[in-house]
Amino acid sequence: KQEVTQIPAALSVPEGENLVLNCSFTDSAIYNLQWFRQDPGKGLTSLLLIQSSQREQTSGRLNASLDKSSGRSTLYIAASQPGDSATYLCAAPANTGNQFYFGTGTSLTVIP
Amino acid sequence: NAGVMQNPRHLVRRRGQEARLRCSPMKGHSHVYWYRQLPEEGLKFMVYLQKENIIDESGMPKERFSAEFPKEGPSILRIQQVVRGDSAAYFCASSPGRTGANVLTFGAGSRLTVL
Numbered sequence: 001k002q003e004v005t006q007i008p009a010a011l012s013v014p015e016g017e018n019l020v021l022n023c024s025f026t027d028s029a030i031y032n033l034q035w036f037r038q039d040p041g042k043g044l045t046s047l048l049l050i051q052s053s054q055r056e057q058t059s060g061r062l063n064a065s066l067d068k069s070s071g072r073s074t075l076y077i078a079a080s081q082p083g084d085s086a087t088y089l090c091a092a093p094a095n096t097g098n099q100f101y102f103g104t105g106t107s108l109t110v111i112p
Numbered sequence: 113n114a115g116v117m118q119n120p121r122h123l124v125r126r127r128g129q130e131a132r133l134r135c136s137p138m139k140g141h142s143h144v145y146w147y148r149q150l151p152e153e154g155l156k157f158m159v160y161l162q163k164e165n166i167i168d169e170s171g172m173p174k175e176r177f178s179a180e181f182p183k184e185g186p187s188i189l190r191i192q193q194v195v196r197g198d199s200a201a202y203f204c205a206s207s208p209g210r211t212g213a214n215v216l217t218f219g220a221g222s223r224l225t226v227l
Contacts, residue, residue, distance in 0.1 A: 034215065034216065036218075041223075042220060042221070043203060043218045043219055043220040043221050044155075044203065044205075044218040045218075046215055046216065046217065046218075049215050089154075089155070091155075091216075096168065098160045098167060098168040099145060099157040099160055099168065099171070100157070100216060101157070102147075102154045102155040102156075103154060104153065104154040105154065
C-alpha cells in the first residue's frame with residue numbers, strides 16, 4: 001500500500017521568501033504525482049501533475065520535482081505571497097491506478 | 113464549462129437518519145472518486161466508480177455506506193443510520209480516465225454534521 005508523508009506539517013514565512021515543501025512516498029512504481037492546494041473550508045485545487053517520465057513541472061511561481069528512485073517530490077514556491085497561504089497536499093497513485101493516496105499536507109502561512 | 117458539482121454543500125442530520133450526497137462530474141469525465149476528510153486528518157479514499165460500475169470500494173465501510181453512479185444522473189454516496197463519527201467533509205473528484213494517467217478534479221465538498 002502506498003504511504004505518503006509530508007514535512008513540515010506547518011510552515012510560516014515572511015512575504016517574498018522562496019520555500020520548499022517536501023513529499024515522500026513508499027511505492028516508487030507510480031504513473032505520476034499530483035500537488036493540490038486546499039483553502040480552509042474549500043475543496044482541492046490541482047496545482048501540478050508530474051508524469052513519471054518527467055523530472056519536474058512548472059507553473060508560474062511553482063515548480064514541482066519528482067525523484068522516483070528516492071521516493072520524493074518537492075514543491076518549490078518562489079517569491080511567496082500572502083495569497084499563497086493554504087494547505088498543500090501531495091498525492092501519489094496506488095499501483096492499481098484506482099486512487100490517489102494523500103499526505104496530511106503542509107499548512108503554509110505567508111506573513112505580509 | 114462547470115467543474116465538479118457537489119450538493120448539498122452542508123448537511124445536518126440526527127443520529128439514525130440517512131444522508132445522501134450527490135456529485136456531478138465534469139463534462140466528459142466518466143470516472144468518479146469519493147474521498148472523506150475527517151477534521152485534522154488527511155483525505156481517505158472511499159470508492160471509485162465508472163458509469164453503472166463500482167470499480168474499487170476498498171476504502172468504504174462495509175456497513176451503512178453505499179455508492180452508485182447510474183447511467184443517467186449524478187453519482188450518489190449514501191450513508192444510512194448516520195452516527196456522530198460520520199461527521200466529515202466528503203469530496204468527489206472526477207477524471208476522464210483512471211487516475212494513474214489523468215488529473216483529478218475535485219468538487220467543493222459536502223460537509224456532513226451529525227447531531
